[in-house]
Amino acid sequence: MASDRTPIQVPELPESVADATVIALHKKAGDTVKRDELIAELETDKVVLEVSAPSAGTLVELSASEGDVVKADAVLGYLGPAEAASEDAEDEAGDEPAPAKTADQAPPAEPAPAADAREERPAAESGASSAATEEAGSAPPPSPSVRRLLQEAGLSAGEVEGTGEDGRIQREDVERVRDQRAAGSGDRPGPQAPDSGASVQPAARAGEATDRAERIERVPMTRLRARIAERLLEAKQSTAMLTTFNEIDMSAAMALRGRYKETFEKRHSIKLGFMGLFVAAATRALERFPVINAALDGEEIVYHHYSDIGIAVSSPRGLVVPVLRDTGNASIADIERRIRDFAERARDGKLDIDELRGGTFTITNGGVFGSLFSTPILNPPQSAILGMHAIKERPVAVDGEVVIRPMMYVALSYDHRLVDGAQAVQFLVAIKEAIEDPARLLLDV
Template structure:
């Protein structure tokens, strides 16, 4: 029985998708539920498993092809292992009379044909040992021939003060952009062209939070089974500041301003396919441990390509932490339709004036990019100062003051 392998139902906001890596090739045996191919959209990567056990017969769309929802990607010959051993499509029938059933079964399992395999049996028949030797030869590394280059003539240097050098090999490599990176590029360019984006800066003394982490890290990890990081403090401080400045948590819809009375914060995560911003929802009701677990879960799913459309949908405000890569200062770009984004940066010891004395403190720059069409300077600066004050005195987060 032939089973069609189809593109999964795509989200309503996704018109088409791109075929990614095929993990199986025609002639290979697959188990039910085993990954066959990846389908990449501009938001997520979908995995297409084998609907039944059998042999992959054909592939209709190769890597890089554009497909739509429910299109047929390939055909699968369904059946058990015994059924596949006698599947005529997997072995060349012209050679069937000179090979034994055991050899035919082995050829079917490995997706091979007798052609190209030297037979050592009676009358030149291909035996099981011949097939195994052929497979071993295919798996063996190809020896690299070493060549002794002839001596090169010395480069003559003219006595005119100039040094002559041989030209190095200049190469170029062209790689198509992933759907995700294309979409990110479109959104960032759209944000630059359609918003009145402005960035304001401040700096924060991270010593109080670093002291808390140093004093309570072991007990926190033993109690909650996760490390106490900086992001949980950032999220708590941002959530409290959003409560005090609701315009930062709002967005523009046509000629209306939409105020959100919930606090869903997008966390920027860098992956091999591009930058994604999964959403941590209802941050106002989460503890520090809950925030840490939520961020770790989203980051793991992002790096493994397991994010769903729901994980990426929504979000009223974004936090991006370029400090993990060593960035000292940057101007982050707004994530539409949001109205603001907060950039955190590298924590670095710097001399600071404290009560008339120079003190070395671990300082970090904060950068708030915002849409000036909806957010005025007073609100943006007030929001950023609130985040600074809450981070420099974390006790205020517990006392709600």
């Protein structure tokens, strides 16, 4: 009965988000689901939203497909009583006779042949196998992060056997095939060099062109990647961006971390990193130079008398910037704990949309990826962004002597329409002084 059906609806979207894209369906019509079991994933400009079953039952109808664009409160499908699917199946079975077994039916599966046997299989047999695979290929498409991994590994979805639910390809499936190919590539003989007098035949050129065309793949940008591209272009075109640089001797910070890291972890159940120190140093510097924490709104300057610092975090879908609220009232332990929580939930696509908006300043750490020197791009409407980089031992002059010290380059990009060069340099020097002498953070000097 229609009255027994419970609609599965798109959750409420934030004001700035008009719609969402269905990127994954984890259930299909006829499946029995438990309450709060994941049914679909929706991608917005910033986060992935999960749609779960409002109650236990049977998914009697699924009206959305992967790739569909949906709006808030749209109905994705309907849940019925748990026995609804079995009753429908019995009705259909009663109306139609059971199909007779034919000679064309596939025989029971046999063990896979050895690698050598697979290589010697005739082309006709290989083609028939491929056709059968395409005909039977009903596994759900891989998630965006897995598609990206496939692309990086130079693999297509048809080359990887999925071990996930309903045959969905997982990250470990791609990594397994990628590693197997890498291990086997060393045993294969390399291409033979052509004779010096031989000329390349036109047919060979045509074959090479066809082969290259087959190795080209076009995939649509995710909504997050499209949004990132839009905002970066906006930052370059709508601001007078300039960058100033400095370098920090990390000796004192590393000594502090080495001295207290075990005690800190036992006390706060979180490791002591350098990001907590940099957030604390940036917070103090923003209090001294409030224009760095301000924003332009038309012909007005908006000063923020609080520090909401965004931390750039890498996720499988791209770079996201969750915001640490009111860092002036947070301890270093609180900051480290919240950063770890952001990183874990960004990796799993669990960040809330409200956690990605409203920052007044941003810190990005390219050093975790090995970056030695870069120019960070502003995160509008903010007027400045701090870039951290890798710590490398370098010879530096200290008290007239050349010594080896662990050094880090730092960069501050800022909107020159609002921030003067002297203010930007002084702000960066304030951070340098706080990190090189962490006691300044305790004494607030």
